[in-house]
Amino acid sequence: MSNNLYLAYDYPLLGAFWTLMLIFLWVLWIILLFRVIGDVFRDDSLSGGAKTGWTLFVIVLPFLGVFVYLFARGSDMGKREQQHARAQQESLDVRTRETAGSTDRGHADELAKLSELKNKGEISEAEFQHAKQKVLTS
Template sequence: MTFWTLFWMSLDILFFAAYLIAVFYILFDLFSDHTLNGWWKALWIIFLVFVPFLTALVYIVVRGRGMAERARRRRGVVPEDDSYRPRPSANPASDIAQAQALLDQGAISQGEFEAIKNKALTGRY
């Protein structure tokens, strides 16, 4: 067996394994999607059997966003909630004045004062 025969055989095996992983992931996604009708699931599976490569590509293009959302939900990751993000202060002048008083007392450092001032003005650290 020559080097190139071994090389192409290894490449074929790699592509076939990647394809099988994609097909199994598509099947897993199909059966975990509770919003999709059973007839649609059956139709996707029939197409996966008879026109596998094209169907896998179409499935990923058409239902890719939903696949990602369902995967995130299975892992327990919820969509981002902006309520935890810092907001600019309602009264930045008083926050900065309080920080200045703490700086004058030596309770905070100059860097901490700058961070508080920046947060009061922009909502970011």
């Protein structure tokens, strides 16, 4: 029983702190690397050769490649990210309007027409209720 190994005593608190710090910095580096590569491919002003060159530079010499990319083209990364987000939002808005407009607007228009017919006296209340039920169930 006296041969128990206490790992907590062999790994000091400062060592645990530095390990967590290195893991944090490594994850931060990976995120930055993917952001740079994503920005290279998102930029429409770059030609295919330029995209290939930047990608190879970032992959072959990652630290130097990322820092040179951030120095050379980093000022516009935020603008390109905003343009991409704006384009996605507009696409979603158009799709939502198309989807919602094809069903809800049609029902609303039909109900408005039925209400006008009833107000003009062309259909009775019973006919209005029956037609309204048909529109709402379809």
